Amino acid sequence: MRQTQPALSCQDVTMRFGGLVALDSFSLEVHPGDVVGLLGPNGSGKTTFFNVVTGLYKPAAGTIRFGGTDLFGKPPAEINRAGIARSFQRCRLLLELSVFDNLLIGAHNRLNNGLLHNLFARKAAQHSITSFIGAARDLCARFNPYIADHLFDPAGAFNMIDRRRIELCRALLGEPRLLLLDEPSAGMTHEETFSLMDDVTSFQRQNPDLSIILIEHEMQVIERVSQRCVVLNFGKKICEGSYREVIADPQVLEAYLGEDA
Secondary structure, X not given: XXXXXXXXXXXXXXXXXXXEEEEEEEEEEEOOOOEEEEEOOOOOOHHHXXXXXXOOOOOOEXXXXXXXXXXXXXXXXXXXXXXXXXXXXXXXXXXXXXXXHHHHHHOHHHOOOOHHHHHHOHHHHHHHHHHHHHHHHHHHHHHOHHHHHOOOOEHHHOOHHHHHHHHHHHHHOOOOOEEEEEOOOOOOOHHHHHHHHHHHHHHHHHOOOOEEEXXXXXXXXXXXXXXXXXXXXXXXXXXXXXXXXXXXXXHHHHHHHOOOO
């Protein structure tokens, strides 16, 4: 039976940039374990929605609740601690740093970063880092054992698909309950994209309460992994349903192909 309380509940969220309405009273509910595909033409508001949910943008109106907690207008660090993590369209790894250093950045909400703690509780700090190395290695091994075996190599030494895997691990090490994936296929071949998404779905099956919202232009990926799709156009939701339902919707066809579709 579906849980009555959604993991994420966004109601009438509006985001403006001057006179431009990037999100227009957008509403969305995501329950634990949902995999939702967020679709729409370029400029339709998909990434803006991610930026609003993660606190990079402060919306003009609406409500955003996560697990019953009000996140409207909260700073990104607080939203991350609440259990929301994301990836970005472009690679955000620090390529000159090691894989481990990059992962450490993503797990800041699990580590005690206080100056006094790290100066005077050295054994506890060392134990924390040692435990984190083990957790990082275990997680990376689930995506590619080679990454786990080269945890202290520079991130720039890895190919594109493994860089994407490292970014996913960085997001997942904080143990989020909601993962926002913004075009994970960017810069990869079809085969690499399918391999990466197989990794993601395998991880989600082993962590069935993890919810995922996926922005992706590869329709085969959306069809393959999503349980439900939501379509945006000019910041407004124009359709919601299964993949087959939304791709047959006249409003969706017009948004992607024009009035003559």
